[in-house]
Amino acid sequence: MDILKRLEKESDKEYQKFSSSLLPNINNVLGVRLPILRKLANEIVKESSYKKFLNTKNFKYMEEYMLKGMVIGLLKENLDLSIKYIREFVPQIDNWAVCDSFCSSLKFTEDNLAVVWNFIQPYFKSLSEYEIRFAYVMLLNYYLKDEYIDRVLLLVDKFKDDRYYAKMGVAWLVSICYIKYPLKTEEYLKNSKLDKWTYNKSIQKICESLKIEKNIKIQIKKLKR
Numbered sequence: 001m002d003i004l005k006r007l008e009k010e011s012d013k014e015y016q017k018f019s020s021s022l023l024p025n026i027n028n029v030l031g032v033r034l035p036i037l038r039k040l041a042n043e044i045v046k047e048s049s050y051k052k053f054l055n056t057k058n059f060k061y062m063e064e065y066m067l068k069g070m071v072i073g074l075l076k077e078n079l080d081l082s083i084k085y086i087r088e089f090v091p092q093i094d095n096w097a098v099c100d101s102f103c104s105s106l107k108f109t110e111d112n113l114a115v116v117w118n119f120i121q122p123y124f125k126s127l128s129e130y131e132i133r134f135a136y137v138m139l140l141n142y143y144l145k146d147e148y149i150d151r152v153l154l155l156v157d158k159f160k161d162d163r164y165y166a167k168m169g170v171a172w173l174v175s176i177c178y179i180k181y182p183l184k185t186e187e188y189l190k191n192s193k194l195d196k197w198t199y200n201k202s203i204q205k206i207c208e209s210l211k212i213e214k215n216i217k218i219q220i221k222k223l224k225r
Helices: 003-010 013-021 034-046 052-053 060-074 079-091 096-107 106-109 112-123 127-140 149-157 164-180 182-191 196-208 214-221
Strands: none
Touching: 003 034, 003 060, 003 079, 003 106, 013 052, 013 149, 034 096, 060 096, 079 112, 096 127, 096 164, 106 112, 106 127, 112 127, 127 149, 127 164, 149 164, 149 182, 149 214, 164 182, 164 196, 182 196, 196 214
16 A cells, blocks of 8 residues: 555645644645544554554654554554554654544553553653653543542643643643543642643633533633632
8 A cells, every 4th residue: 555645645735724724833734634544544554564654754744643643553463562652653743633643542541551551651751842742641531530530630730841732731631630520620720730821721721611511610710820
C-alpha cells in the first residue's frame, strides 16, 4: 500500500483550511478527516508491512503522524511492544491534534491501567510542552475513575508550565474531572495550587460544558480568581 498516495487522494481542501486554522504554526496539514484516517489505520494493521510504517520517523504531512499514532493504538500483539512504540512516538508530537488523537487511540490502556499509569509518570516532569500535554490528556481519557481520581487531582496540582497547549490540556482535564466528580473537583478547586491562568481557564471550560446546569455554572464562576 502506498500510504502517502492514499492520504493525498483522500485530502479535502475545505477541511484542510479548517484544520489549518486550528493549528497555528503547523503548515503541513493535508486535510484528511479522522474517520478516513481510522479506516486506513485498520487497513495498515492488517498488512504485514505495518512495522516499516511504524519505524518511519520523518513524515511529510501531519496526517501521517496521526495515522502512525492510530496504528500504534490498534496493535494487539504485545503490551511491551506497544509501550516501545509509544515511547518512540511521543517525542515526535508537535501539535495538540496529533497528541489528542494519539491518546484517544490507545484504548488498550483500559485493560492495562496500572502499567500505563507507571509508564506515563515521567512525562509529567518533561521539558517538552507536548509530552506534558500527552500525560495529562491520557489521564482525561482513561483515569477518571474512582480508584484514580484522587491521584489525578494530585498530579493536576503539581502542574507547573507556562506553555499554552500544556496549560490547555490541564484545564480541559479539570473540566472533565468536574463533570465526572463534581463535589471532589469543586473541593479541589477551592484549595488548588494551579497558576491563575490555568485555574481560571479550568473554570471557563467547566462553564462551557453543556453537561452542567446553568445554576451550577453561576456558583462555579464565583470561584474564579
